[in-house]
Amino acid sequence: MDQTFSGQLVNLFAAFLLLIAFAMLSQRRVLTLIRLFAWQGAALAASTLIVAYSTGQTHLYFSAALAVLLKVMLIPWVLHRLIDRLQVRWDVETLINIPATMLIGIGLVIFAFALAAPISEMANTVTRSTLGIANASVLLSFLMMIVRRKAVPQVIGFLAMENGLFFAATSATYGMPLVVELGVALDVLVGTFIFGIFFFHIREQFDSLDIRHMEKLKED
Template sequence: MSSTQALLAPSLPSQLINLLAAVMLLIAFAMLAQRRVLTLINLFAVQGLILTASTLLVAWTTSQPHLYWSALITLVLKVLVLPLILHRLIRKLNVKWDVETLIKIPTTMIVGIVLVILSFNLALPISALSGTVARGTLGIAIAIVLLAFLMMITRSKAVPQVIGFLAMENGLFFAATSATYGMPMVVELGIALDVLIGMVILGVFFFQIRERFDSLDIRHLEKLKED
C-alpha cells in the first residue's frame, strides 16, 4: 500500500515542513519566556520568516500558486512592516524595559507544556481526516495559537499583549496552511489588512493609554470609576 509507505518514510519536503513547524513551536515558547520587549519583537519577526519559508515549501510541494502570494504577504507584513512599526513604537514610547508578567515564567512554561499536550491531542483526529502534506503540523499550529493566547493573558503591559495577538495570527495562518492549503485569497487579504490597521489603531491607543495613566499597564483600564 502506497499510503502506508508514505507514512513510514516521509518525503524530504514533508520532513522539512515538520522541522520548520517544530522550530516555530520552539519560538512560541521562547516568546513566552522572554523578558525583554525588543527581543520579543525580533522573535516575532523570526517566527514570521519561518512561517514564510514553510508556506513557500508547501506551495512548491503541492504546486498551489496562491500560496506564493500568501507567503509574500507574510514576508512583507510580518517580517518587515509590523516589526518596524513595533520598533518605532517602543522607541517613541520609550518602553524598552523588562516585561512584567502576572505569573512567574517557569509556571507559565509548565502551563504552556500542558497546552501543547492538549492541542496535540485535539489535533490528532482532525489531521487524520485531512490529506495534506503538512497534516501532522496542525497540532503544532493549534499549540502556537494557544501559547500566544497564554502570552496575552500573562502579560500586563500593552506592547507584549499586542505581540501575543500578532503571534496568534501567525498560528492561525499556519493552521490554515497545514490543514487546507491556506484560506481563499480574499479572506487572507482581509486578515492581512485587518492586522495592519489593527496595529496602527493599537499604536494610537498606546499613546492615549500612556497619556491618561502615565503607564502602559493594562490593569489601569479595569477601573471604571475615578477614585
C-alpha cells in the first residue's frame, strides 16, 4: 500500500468519524446512540490499523486492538446492560432543538479546521490533514454533553470525546506512547463503571435520571 492510498483511506475513515459525531449529535434514541458510539470506535480502530500498517509503528497495532476490545465491544455492552437495568430506553430530550445544534456543530467544525491548519502545516505525518477532524469530533462530543438533558447520553458524549482525543493523538504524532494509551483506556473503562454506579444512586435519589433535578443541590 503506498503512502497516498493509505493517506486517502485514513481520510475516509476520518470522514466517517466526523459523520458519526454529527449523527450522534442529532440522534434522539439512547440505543441508537450506543450503536453509533460502537461504530465510531470501529472507524477509529480501522484508521489506527491503517496508520500502523503504512508507517510500521507496531505499537499502534496494540492501540487498534485495544480500541476494538474496549470501544467496540466492552463499553457498548456495559452501556446496554446499564440502560436495560435502568429502563431508560426512551427518547432523549435535548436542551436546544436538533437543527440549531447541527448549525452550532458546523460552526465548531469550521473553527476546529481553522485551529488545526497551522499545526497541520508543521506536522509531517501521513495523517496530518485529519487533525482538524479530530479536533472537531472532540468539540462536537463536548457540545453533545452540553445539550443533552439525561445522564446516559452525557456519558456517551464524554466517551466519544475520548475517541476524538485518541484520534487526534494518532493523526498528529502517530499516537501517544503505549503506556499512556493503556492508562487512558483503563481510565475510560473505570470511568464508565463509576458513572454506572452513580446512575443508580442518582435514580434512587430522584426517581429519574434527568439532571434537572440536581439543580436542587446548589446552595442558595
